[in-house]
Amino acid sequence: MSSTPTNPPGSTPPVPPYWDDEDDWIVLIEFLRRDDPEDRARGAEAIGYMLAYSQMTDTRMLALVGDSNEDTYELLFSFSSPENKAEFLRLLKSNDATNCEDEEILVPIRAEIEAAQPIARVLPEDVMRQVTIIATMLFGGATETIQ
Numbered sequence: 524m525s526s527t528p529t530n531p532p533g534s535t536p537p538v539p540p541y542w543d544d545e546d547d548w549i550v551l552i553e554f555l556r557r558d559d560p561e562d563r564a565r566g567a568e569a570i571g572y573m574l575a576y577s578q579m580t581d582t583r584m585l586a587l588v589g590d591s592n593e594d595t596y597e598l599l600f601s602f603s604s605p606e607n608k609a610e611f612l613r614l615l616k617s618n619d620a621t622n623c624e625d626e627e628i629l630v631p632i633r634a635e636i637e638a639a640q641p642i643a644r645v646l647p648e649d650v651m652r653q654v655t656i657i658a659t660m661l662f663g664g665a666t667e668t669i670q
Contacts, residue, residue, distance in 0.1 A: 545583065545601040547608060550631040551623065555650055556594045563594075567650045569620045571657025573598060574642070576614040576621075578662045580607040585639035586646060596646065599631050599639045 551573070555566045577584040581603045589595035602608035612628075615621045631639075643651055 545636075547602045547605070548631050548636060549600050549608075550629045550635065551598045551600070551627065552589060552629075553596050553598055554594055555596060555647065563650065564653070565620070567653035568657055570598065570642075570646070570650070571654040572618055572621045572661065573600075573615070574654055574658035575661035576611050578658065579614065580611040582607060582611050584642055586642045586644075587635060587639050588645060597631070597635065597639075598642070599636065 553566050553570055554562065556562045574584055576582070577600060583601040583603075585599040585601075587597040587599070589597045600611065602611065615623065642654070646654065
């Protein structure tokens with residue numbers, strides 16, 4: 524009998540936290556209220572921009588449920604270099620959808636970093652669809668016609 528762990532059929536294998544050793548992190552809070560479709564769409568748009576910015580700057584983006592009762596999500600970002608962090612923050616502040624005050628840019632604690640997961644495992648499915656479309660259009664060089 525093999526000592527290799529197996530996953531039950533239909534379950535997703537756990538993602539090892541490869542990011543444990545990364546040092547430079549920030550966390551942003553986003554609300555995705557189920558009872559306010561307009562606010563939820565605005566939040567999904569902001570996260571879509573953040574995902575595109577993370578791809579443009581070689582930045583890891585992870586997420587946690589901050590408070591499920593309040594539909595709050597924590598978005599964690601880890602940077603590969605100080606230059607990429609500066610460019611990510613510049614992009615973040617250059618857009619009305621993502622602009623935030625310095626006081627809103629927090630540093631996560633170790634337990635949050637260890638518990639973080641890829642965004643597709645954390646964000647609601649409807650939000651993830653919108654986020655992916657927005658990020659793809661921005662990062663992929665959107666044109667006027669979708670091909």
